[in-house]
Amino acid sequence: MSTRSTVPPRDLTTSLPTGPVRAGRAAADEAAAVVAGAPADLFRRLLADQESEAALLTARQVLHGFLEETHAGDAAPTGADAEARPTSADAAPTGADAEAIAAYVLAARARIAPAVAALTRAEAGPEVRDAVLRQRAPLALLGACWLDTVSQAATQPAVIVNELFGHHFALTGEGTWDKGATARHRRALAEQGVHLPDVAAASFLDDAAARPLTALHGAFRLALSRLPASFLPEVVGVHYAVHALGVDDLLIGTEPVLPEEAVRELLASYLRLAADSPTGAEDVRRLLAAVRLVVRLEEEHTALLTELAAWHSGLSLDARVAAIVAKHAPLAGRQHRAVRLGDRRLSEWLDDEEMDLAAFMAEFRASRQMRASRDGGCRFLKAIKFGGPMFGIFDEREAATFTAWAEAIAAGEPADPHFPPNTAGDEAACRWARALGRARCADEVAEEGELIAEGAALGHRELLHRLVNHERFPGILPVARAHAEDRLADAELLFTHGAGGRLTDASWFDYTPDALMARVERIYWDKLVNPYRPLTEIPDRDEVIFGQSTFALGSLIDGTWAYRIGNVGRRHRPGDGMLFSIYADEMGRGDIAKNHITLINQVLASMDILLPHIRDEEFLDQRDLPDELYGFSLHQLSLALFPDSLYEEILGYNLGIEMFGLGEMRLHEIQKLRRHGLDIAYEEAHLSIDNFSAGHARQSADIIVAHLDAVRRDGGEDAVQRAWRRVWRGYASFAYFVEHALVKQALKDEAARPAAPARDAEVSERAPGDSVELVL
Structure with missing residues (x-):
């Protein structure tokens, strides 16, 4: 007898059923505390914890905060949130038209590209370029993390999920991580002198000198990676917009694994499915909000990188040395108990969480450690060279900065007492922090014992x-x-x-x-x-x-x-x-x-x-x-x-x-x-x-x-x-x-x-x- 094959109806899902989220009170409180804490800690928690109730609730609060702020941005902002924010010169699309959405996103790319190109020019200088690449690395090295678990029991075998998973398989090197997009970005960064530990390393954000806004942007991507089934329309919108804008490839100089045409085809496929879905109108609205959000975030982060580059370019030699000192001070104090600087032990200076950097630099500049010796060097430079007690603490570029500073002091160049703080992206970070704080992680809470018994x-x-x-x-x-x-x-x-x-x-x-x-x-x-x-x-x-x-x-x-x-x-x-x-x-x-x-x-x-x-x-x-x-x-x-x-x-x-x-x-x-x-x-x-x-x-x-x-x-x-x-x-x-x-x-x-x-x-x-x- 011949084998009968009956093809079942295709799964045309464009979003999953929603419902109230009920969670444990302690987990909800923990999530709220994580969101209210330092952005770097939020990033680390979402990256490290994929097994706890609190982590899921943290992700939900982060997503609601970003998305609700985006919806609120459709109306005129008021109060503290009426501050200037990046806005698109082109009206955002309002309908289910893939070509119109693509035109909107590609217009944004055309605005972003010149700013990114300016950051990559040789005249920007190696220190500025290094700082910019490091700052972008936490986003580049997360890759398309929102696709990590989009394929799961709750979503398979939906047509759109299979298309997304096909992209995920390609982006991850088909299971050979070294061939994937993230590995390509890491290699390109290394070729340009930017060496960073794995994103899961405790020191990763510190080594990248990540600003609060960078950590918050990364937290949004990580949060979406934890709840992709619940936010499927947003996953599609984010996936298209991030790859179409292509900021990482523009900045780092890599070829995209997925060209814009490929992600536009997936976007069009989703919109066709939504046209026949009972929830299609709402799903498209959610997708468009996600696209607008990504455009805003990428314009915002490009502005941060531009601001960061300008700050670095404007630093005097004294200020560059001060930045190096501030970076290493938290780990240096106890190693220098016998050294004095002015009327204080060096360990007292460096252990002080509220160290007066200007006063420290004045004392350091005038200290015997920086006094020129007969051979043209100084005690400090000898200490950081091979064989010296501080060898290996500073990288090659930092050591070169100290050398130039010592030469300037020996030449009698006057000190520059102005050390402008690095505030790149801080205004936007404060706006997002307020938005996340207003969001809720659950619709109702109950005691843990009650939930476990239930x-x-x-x-x-x-x-x-x-x-x-x-x-x-x-x-x-x-x-x-x-x-x-x-x-x-x-x-x-x-x-x-x-x-x-x-x-x-x-x-x-x-x-x-x-x-x-x-x-x-x-x-x-x-x-x-x-x-x-x-x-x-x-x-x-x-x-x-x-x-x-x-x-x-x-x-x-x-x-x-x-x-x-x-x-x-x-x-x-x-x-x-x-x-x-x-x-x-x-x-x-x-x-x-x-x-x-x-x-x-x-x-x-x-x-x-x-x-x-x-x-x-x-x-x-x-x-x-x-x-x-x-x-x-x-x-x-x-x-x-x-x-x-x-x-x-x-x-x-x-x-x-x-x-x-x-x-x-x-x-x-x-x-x-x-x-x-x-x-x-x-x-x-x-x-x-x-x-x-x-x-x-x-x-x-x-x-x-x-x-x-x-x-x-x-x-x-x-x-x-x-x-x-x-x-x-x-x-x-x-x-x-x-x-x-x-x-x-x-x-x-x-x-x-x-x-x-x-x-x-x-x-x-x-x-x-x-x-x-x-x-x-």
């Missing part, structure tokens, strides 16, 4: 709904964490009993790379491939459809376990690029026809099963998928929300699920589906892409070995064994949901065992598989 009492359907829509339900994160930890703990049962699995073997073994590969190969041959025999009897159609329905819920969130791996600031672990590439393959690399969520919907449609989207309220009432199998998907969704603290567990889970696509089970399903003329595309895709030769199954084992090799280099063998236990409990947690009969029998066996003596309590610290009882 979450713990949820049925599986409602819990799944909130986990999929976690951006709208930030209070579900503590519940998800507890759920993941409980399932991982449960799964350790298989460390002792796992050898009897039909498709897996989660029994404990001591890790070495060879031992892992040997175990994986045994599972592949002994449990997945060699047992295969073609079915001699095929179940009837209804039974086959029911069997497929038991897998379908997990398939509808295919790849979710890895969707948050490789976000900006997290591309340093050896396996991140490979794991991101695995996720990209699951999503068809942006090709919606190859997207595995599309394929499973296609299979279900061939069975006349048309489900509401898993994110929608209507899915709570679906009757085609059985209730008792929600646990597998709940565990996967919970794991996915903790890509940092449960990273090793995700690696192990990934190995389990990628091997599951091989061998007997898939081949039997293909045989049954084909017999009844049902679609086999999903099964065939996994049988091919997960192959053990070079596909996902092999890659998953390689990722674990690479990760543990890195752990060994950083922390030694003990650290490897701790990490390995976590990896293997991740694998066991997959097996726990696959091996129903084995788990049932193991629980019976454990219940029948006599209680372990109290003296064996220390067993929980020992490696499972030892001859002693395992405490479960």
Whole structure:
């Protein structure tokens, strides 16, 4: 019988359902405090924390602050916010016309380009150019971070999300980070003498000398990266406008990975979708607001860079030295207790948070350290040269500035006591800080205990709904964490009993790379491939459809376990690029026809099963998928929300699920589906892409070995064994949901065992598989 393929309706989503955001009071208070704090701390928190309720609420407040200010800007500002602000010379478009939007943005680019060109000219001077490039680096090196998690269970397989993910895949070098746009920008900066640590480094903003406005602009981009499903129209608007303006490529001198024509095509695609959407008018309004906001922000940041360049150019030699002193003073004081400057110890000067810089410079200029010696040098210059006690503290350019200053002093040039403060961008930063402070991070708040109790009492359907829509339900994160930890703990049962699995073997073994590969190969041959025999009897159609329905819920969130791996600031672990590439393959690399969520919907449609989207309220009432199998998907969704603290567990889970696509089970399903003329595309895709030769199954084992090799280099063998236990409990947690009969029998066996003596309590610290009882 020929295989019947029924194509399900395309997902034409242009925005996700909205609803009130209810959050914990403590988390809301924490978010408000972060937003009210220093812009640099806000930037760092949004970059570093992708696992907490407070971080999601912080992101929401930041986005509301920027966007509400943009909407308010449509009316005449009043009061303190009536200050001058960058305005476009061209009227912003008001309709869903891609060409009109492009004309507006490209007109802004034409205004910005000459100002950027002036900053890159040779006559600007190397110090000015260095300062400008450093100042722009926090934005350039965030890349298109708003695309990091735009592809997720709540958004796939929407047409526009697949197009966005295709762009994301290209911008990130197709999983090879060094080929991506951000890496290109970093290399170009390095070629021009600007060397900065990773964006996640604690010193990154300090080394970039980031102004408050730069940190706030970066915080907006990072906030959008945390809530892309909730702000999908804004993601499209920001994506088009940032790439069409191309400020980073103009300034740094790189070629764009995505030309304007490519992002305009995506913009036009979105507008066509919106034209047929019931929420289309509102979605277009939101997109246009985002475009206007980006134009304003990029004009604003170009003005900051211009102001910064003018400040640097206007500095006297004394003022340039003063700026260097101010930069190093916080870390220098305690190293100079024996040195005196005027009537004070140098350490007293430098430890003073309110140091009078003018008074210090006057004393420093007149000090014996700067007095010319017979050989034409001075004590200070000798101290900072090779062999001196201060060698390596100042970079080459700073040392050259000190040398020129010493020569000027020796030549008798008078001091310039004027040290103008650097206030570049501060007026705009104050406006944004006020706007963010006025915004709200949640519609209603409750006590944490109430939210946790409420979450713990949820049925599986409602819990799944909130986990999929976690951006709208930030209070579900503590519940998800507890759920993941409980399932991982449960799964350790298989460390002792796992050898009897039909498709897996989660029994404990001591890790070495060879031992892992040997175990994986045994599972592949002994449990997945060699047992295969073609079915001699095929179940009837209804039974086959029911069997497929038991897998379908997990398939509808295919790849979710890895969707948050490789976000900006997290591309340093050896396996991140490979794991991101695995996720990209699951999503068809942006090709919606190859997207595995599309394929499973296609299979279900061939069975006349048309489900509401898993994110929608209507899915709570679906009757085609059985209730008792929600646990597998709940565990996967919970794991996915903790890509940092449960990273090793995700690696192990990934190995389990990628091997599951091989061998007997898939081949039997293909045989049954084909017999009844049902679609086999999903099964065939996994049988091919997960192959053990070079596909996902092999890659998953390689990722674990690479990760543990890195752990060994950083922390030694003990650290490897701790990490390995976590990896293997991740694998066991997959097996726990696959091996129903084995788990049932193991629980019976454990219940029948006599209680372990109290003296064996220390067993929980020992490696499972030892001859002693395992405490479960």
